[in-house]
Amino acid sequence: MSLENIEPSQDAQAGAVPPGNEWNPNGGELVQGEIDIGAYAERGHEVPHARCYVVRIDCETVRVTTAHPTGEALLAKVDKRPCAFELIEEFVHCENNVVESGETVDLRKRGLKGFITAHKEIVTIFINGDPHPIERGERTVAQILTKVGESPEGYILLEEKDGPPLPLPVGTPVKICGCETFHSLVQTGGSS
Amino acid sequence: MDYPQQQLEELKRYCTKLMAFPEGGVTYFYLEELRLPAACVPTVCDALLCPVPRDGYPSRLFLSVRVSSPYPRNWNVTNARIAERNWFAFSWKVDLPNLTLAQLLIAHLNALVKEK
Numbered sequence: 001m002s003l004e005n006i007e008p009s010q011d012a013q014a015g016a017v018p019p020g021n022e023w024n025p026n027g028g029e030l031v032q033g034e035i036d037i038g039a040y041a042e043r044g045h046e047v048p049h050a051r052c053y054v055v056r057i058d059c060e061t062v063r064v065t066t067a068h069p070t071g072e073a074l075l076a077k078v079d080k081r082p083c084a085f086e087l088i089e090e091f092v093h094c095e096n097n098v099v100e101s102g103e104t105v106d107l108r109k110r111g112l113k114g115f116i117t118a119h120k121e122i123v124t125i126f127i128n129g130d131p132h133p134i135e136r137g138e139r140t141v142a143q144i145l146t147k148v149g150e151s152p153e154g155y156i157l158l159e160e161k162d163g164p165p166l167p168l169p170v171g172t173p174v175k176i177c178g179c180e181t182f183h184s185l186v187q188t189g190g191s192s
Numbered sequence: 193m194d195y196p197q198q199q200l201e202e203l204k205r206y207c208t209k210l211m212a213f214p215e216g217g218v219t220y221f222y223l224e225e226l227r228l229p230a231a232c233v234p235t236v237c238d239a240l241l242c243p244v245p246r247d248g249y250p251s252r253l254f255l256s257v258r259v260s261s262p263y264p265r266n267w268n269v270t271n272a273r274i275a276e277r278n279w280f281a282f283s284w285k286v287d288l289p290n291l292t293l294a295q296l297l298i299a300h301l302n303a304l305v306k307e308k
Contacts, residue, residue, distance in 0.1 A: 012301075048236070048298055112288075127247060134222065155307075156298065156299075156302050158298065163205070163206075164205035164206045164227065164294070165225055165298070166227060166228075166229045166230070166298075166301065167229050167298060167301055167302040167304075167305050167306075168229070168230065168305065169229065169230060169231050169262050169305035169306075170305065170306055170307065171262065171307070172230070172231060172305075185295060185298060185299075186288065187302075188286050188287065188288035188291070188299045189284055189285060189286040189288075189299045189300070189302065189303060190284070190285060190286070190308065191265070191303075191308065192249070192267060192283050192284075192286040
C-alpha cells in the first residue's frame with residue numbers, strides 16, 4: 001500500500017464542498033480542495049478543478065495533485081512500473097482504455113471512475129542500461145543475451161537483483177516478470 | 193598496489209565488509225559475507241580475493257567454505273592458512289588483463305555457475 005494512500009473522507013464525496021476550496025485567481029473558477037473522481041463519475045457529473053484528486057487504482061486509493069499525470073506516475077503510486085504492468089482506465093459504462101506509459105491522463109475526463117493494472121505479456125528488461133522487450137515467463141540465458149547480440153559462449157550474464165550484479169547459471173531458466181536488470185561481461189577464465 | 197576508490201566501492205557492494213590487508217608480500221581483499229551466485233550453497237560466505245599472481249595463478253579467490261555449486265570444481269586448496277583462518281579455493285584461471293576488482297571477482301564467481 002502506498003504511503004500516500006488514504007481512505008476518501010466525507011468531504012471527498014461528490015457534491016460536498018470540503019474546507020480548503022478556493023477561487024482560482026486567474027480563471028475566476030472555484031478550485032476544490034480534494035475530490036474523488038470515482039464519485040463524480042458514478043453521478044455522471046463533470047469533475048471540477050481540484051488541488052488533489054482521489055483516485056482508485058486496483059483496490060488502492062491514492063491522491064494525485066495534478067489533473068494530468070502520466071500513466072507511469074499513476075503506476076508508481078501503487079509501486080508498479082510500466083516495464084511490467086499496464087495501466088487501464090475504467091469508465092462507468094464498462095468501457096476500458098489502455099494508457100501508454102508516457103501518455104498523459106486527464107483525470108477530469110467524464111465517466112472516468114478509476115484504473116486497474118494488468119501484468120504485461122511482453123515486458124521490458126534492461127541489459128547494460130538499455131531497454132529490451134521480451135515475453136514474460138522463463139527464458140534461457142542465451143535468449144536474454146541474444147537481445148544484445150551476444151551468446152553464453154562469449155559473455156557472462158549477470159543479474160542485478162536486490163544487490164550487486166551476480167552471474168547467472170547458464171543451464172538454469174531465468175524467470176522474467178518485467179523490469180529485471182541484467183549486465184553482460186566478456187567470458188574469462190577456465191579450469192586449469 | 194593502490195586501487196582506485198571507485199573499484200573498491202564497486203567491490204564493497206558484494207559483501208557486508210571490505211578490508212584490504214597485506215600478508216607475505218601480497219595484498220588480499222577480505223570480503224565478509226560475500227554474496228554467491230544463485231544455486232550456490234551457502235548463499236553467502238567470507239572470501240579473500242587475491243588480485244595478483246599466487247600459486248601459479250594470475251589471481252585467486254579463497255572461500256571460507258567449500259561451496260556447493262551446479263557444476264563441480266576442482267577444489268585444489270584446502271585449509272590454506274591466511275590471516276589466521278583456513279580457506280578453500282578451486283582451480284580457476286582468470287587470464288583476461290585489466291579487469292576491475294569487481295570484474296575479477298565476478299570472473300571467479302562465474303566459475304561456480306558455468307560448465308567449463
